[in-house]
Amino acid sequence: MTSLPPDMPSSATGLPHYKLRLFITGSTPRSTRAIENLRKICEENLDGRYELEVIDVYDRPETTRELQIVATPTLVKVLPEPLRRIIGDLSDELKVLAGLDLAPRQSQQG
Amino acid sequence: MRADEDTGDKLPSREQLEERLREAEETLDAIRRGEVDAVVVHHPDGERIYTLESADRPYRVLVEHMQEGAVTLTSDGVILYCNRRFAALLGLTRESMIGRSVIPYLERADARVMTELLSGGADAGAGRAAEVTLHRTDGHAIPVTLSAVDLPFEADLPRIICIIATDLTHARQRSHELAATNEQLAAEMVERRSAEDRLAVALDAAGMGSWDIDLEQGSVTISRQAEVILGLAEAGSAARTPDSLLHPFLAHEQAEVKAAFDLAMTTGVLDFERRVRSPSEESARRWVHVIGRTYHRDGLPARLVGVVADVTERRLMETQLRQAQKMEAVGQLTGGIAHDFNNLLMVIGGSLDVLESSIPGENARAQRFFAAAKSGVERGASLNQQLLAFSRRQDLQAQPVCVDDLLRAFATLLSRALGETVSLELPQPAQRWYCRSDPHQLETAILNLAINARDAMPHGGRLTIMTALTTLTPREALAVDAEAGSYVVVRVRDSGTGMTPETAARIFDPFFTTKAMGKGTGLGLSQVYGFVRQSGGFVNVTSEMGQGTTIDLCLPYTDEVAAASPVTQAPTAAGDGRVLVVDDDINVREVSVAMLSALGYTTVEAGDAVEALGILAQRSDIHVIFSDVIMPGEINGLDLARYVRANYANVAVVLASGYTAQQRDDKGTPSDVELLRKPYSRAALAAALTRARAAQA
The missing domain is CATH 3.30.565.10 (Histidine kinase-like ATPase, C-terminal domain)
Structure with a gap:
């Protein structure tokens, strides 16, 4: 599990602060790719205003219950509301940005 | 699927419902397209993760590459899976092992250990370990450490035990090698100690002491014998410094001793003889011989090791020997000079005697000069006598x-x-x-x-x-x-x-x-x-x-007691008779002839013993033979005397010599032969002739 500390409060820029959780399964290729993709997206779009927790469901299976995780990898946007889940390896950046409310949703089918 | 979220107070809005539907569709899509690795199934007694495709491949790769054997077993020991390494440990293929019991691959005595490992006992779930021996197909025994852990599964499924087997062959071999090396070291130390003991005994027997200076530590090890030789007090546990070894040497020589030690660091060799103060007697000095060698480490002098011996006695004997050799050489030289000098004095003295008697009448002035000249001859003869004494060639009457x-x-x-x-x-x-x-x-x-x-x-x-x-x-x-x-x-x-x-x-x-x-x-x-x-x-x-x-x-x-017999000097008497004078020196012969003539004898002359014997054989009128002892040729004066005494009973013999002692060889001088020491006076010659003839009569 990796946790990136919050940089500064959202009030400083007026932009919302993000709290994200990424559920993965050990070091499988998709899990690895999901971590890489998310880091890139966060650095480019959420610089300094996000908190990311990476959870290995092998290690902590009980954590899946609260957020209703059915498959991995799954990214959960806890804050800002509304809570949203994005499933897959996060390689479709536009779809991820849409899910995070950072860009208009293009296609519901992905 | 979204049951938990439906617990809100108000009914979800249309947007929310749309959103949920979209999420559900996306999830299904992702699963359908294989974009997920695992599915989480929520059970009443916990969540289970079901990995899809080859999600566990990295672990398999890791396990297959381990240098440890890995095996999963059922609780009764049936092999469910094993990695290549475990199969290799046993010299088998995995295919032939999976589905079989692990027990037959173990040493018989280890079966119970394995059973305990599998049962897990009270603390099932915790790690357990044991050492067992595996049987390879080629008959080799492989010692391994087994470390077991239970795979956590639900209660209704069979237990699976995961075991890691670590090959101890190398570790054992290493420890055996280590033990063997230790043993060898110990044996070498014993051997070395006994060699040191033997060396100590040898050094002791040779009267030598040993010393060892550790130049890096600045410490000194010195044998008791060396302490005695150097006159050092027993140090006991007190540490000696290299400088303390200088103290026994004479104060004004310590700098040179130190220089010798310093030089040895460069040359590698130490060898000197110096004096030390005697510990018992402050004024006494003893000579010690110090020999040593420098040992280097990384090109720098590290140790100086050697022996020390007391050589006072040897040096004393050497000195005495040198002195004796010198005296012998000087003695030979002196003897040679004295012999020739005697002949000169003989000629001078004899001539003076003859001259004196040939000067007629009372000539006071001439008498005075004759007396002075004769006194000079006597002084010369006396000096010569001392020279002969020194050269051990005088005629001792022991x-x-x-x-x-x-x-x-x-x-x-x-x-x-x-x-x-x-x-x-x-x-x-x-x-x-x-x-x-x-x-x-x-x-x-x-x-x-x-x-x-x-x-x-x-x-x-x-x-x-x-x-x-x-x-x-x-x-x-x-x-x-x-x-x-x-x-x-x-x-x-x-x-x-x-x-x-x-x-x-x-x-x-x-x-x-x-x-x-x-x-x-x-x-x-x-x-x-x-x-x-x-x-x-x-x-x-x-x-x-x-x-x-x-x-x-x-x-x-x-222990003989003296048979003291004072020698009485016979008065000079006028002689008569015929004397055969034998001398290779013509001057001496002439003087002798003149003296004998003056004493009243008639003379016949011979240049050597052979000529003398020829004359004796022809003439029967010879009464006395007067011969020099040392003459060239095969027959010397003593041989001549012996021959004459043996063959001519009525011929007396008088011998004259510059030095006679040397000629008193083992054959000895015939007892009735008179010996006359050169230079002799006319009176001494007369007395000798008289005694010889008296002994003859």
Whole structure:
């Protein structure tokens, strides 16, 4: 599990602060790719205003219950509301940005 | 699927419902397209993760690459999975192992251990470990450590036990090698210690001590024997420094000793002889020989190791030997000179005798000159006598002599020679010892020593002469170049100025004198030395500046008692008869002939023994043969004398020689042959002829 500390409060820029959780399964290729993709997206779009927790469901299976995780990898946007889940390896950046409310949703089918 | 989120107070909005639908569709899509690795199934008793596709591939790769064997077993020991390494440990293929029990692959005794490992006991779930031995198909036994853990599964599924097997073969081998190396080291240490013991015994036997300077630590290890030799106090546990090894050496030589040690660091070799202070006697000095070698580490001197030996005795013997060799060489030279010198004196003296008797009437002036010339010849002869004494070529009349009787007999003469300022003491000896010696020469020797002592005491003092008996062991005798046995010691001690060691070493050298020019001949002590050596004895000199000098004359002891027979000198008598004069030196022969003629004899001359024998064979009118002892040719004077005594009963023999002692070989001189010492006076010649003829009659 990796946790990136919050940089500064959202009030400083007026932009919302993000709290994200990424559920993965050990070091499988998709899990690895999901971590890489998310880091890139966060650095480019959420610089300094996000908190990311990476959870290995092998290690902590009980954590899946609260957020209703059915498959991995799954990214959960806890804050800002509304809570949203994005499933897959996060390689479709536009779809991820849409899910995070950072860009208009293009296609519901992905 | 979204049951939990539906617990809100109000009904979800249309947007929310749309959003949920979209999410559900996306999830299904992702699963359908294979974009997920695992599915989480929520069970009432916990979540289960079901991985899809090859989600566990990285773990498999890891497990397959491990150098440990990995195996999963059912609780009764059936192999469910094993990695390649585990199969390789047993020398089998995985296919032949999976589905079989693991027990037969173990040593029989280890079956129980495995069973316990599988059962897990009370603390199932915790890690457990045990050491067992695996049986390879080729018969090899492989020691392994098994470390087991239960795979957590639900209660209704069979238990699976995961085991990691670590091959201990190398570790065991290493520890065996280590043990063997340790054993070898221990054996080497024992061997080394016994070698050191043997070395210590050898060094002890050789009278040597060993030392070892650790230059890096600045510490010194030194054997007890070396401490004794160097006169160092026993250090015990106190640490010695390299500098402390310098202390025993004489203060003014310590710098040179240190320099020798320093030089050894460069040359690698240490070898010197120096004096150390004797621990027992502050004034005494002992010589030590130090030999060592430098050992280097990384090109730098690390250790200086060596031995030390006391060589005082050896150096003393070497000195004595050198002295003896020198005296022998000088003696030979002196003897040669004295022999020729005697012949010259013989010619001069004899000629003077003849000339004197041929000058008619009373010529006072001529008589005076003759007397002066003859006195010169006598002085020359006396000097020559001392030279011969030194070169041990005088004619010794050895007989048993009681030194104390002799001393008391000429004490008056001695006292007069010493003068009024020097007192003479003759302590009474414990016993009257006899030695074999020539009493006249012994008197001369003691007189020479007394005069020397007197000159060493210019402001007066005391001269003590005493006798004692000493016995020499073979070793002691070797040191003084004499025979082992008993010796009568004639000790002459003065309270004079003493001598430096340099002077003491040369006092017996002919013509060596410390007296003012013209005061001494430098032959007095040479006579003493030569006489004692010729008598089979030896001389010891002890002297120290300001402490006086002691000279010991050691003469062979004898238990024969003197048959004292004073030699009476016969008066000069006119002779008659025919004398055959044999001498290779024509000058000497002429003088002899002239002297014999003056004494009333008629003469016949021969140049050597062969010619003399020829004359004897032809003529029967020869009464006396007067021959030189040393002559060229095969027959010398002694041989001639023996031959004549054996074959011509009525012919008397008189022999003359510059030095005769040398010729007194084992065959000896016939008892009835007269010996005449050159140079001889006309009177001595007349007496000898008279005695020889009397013995003949």
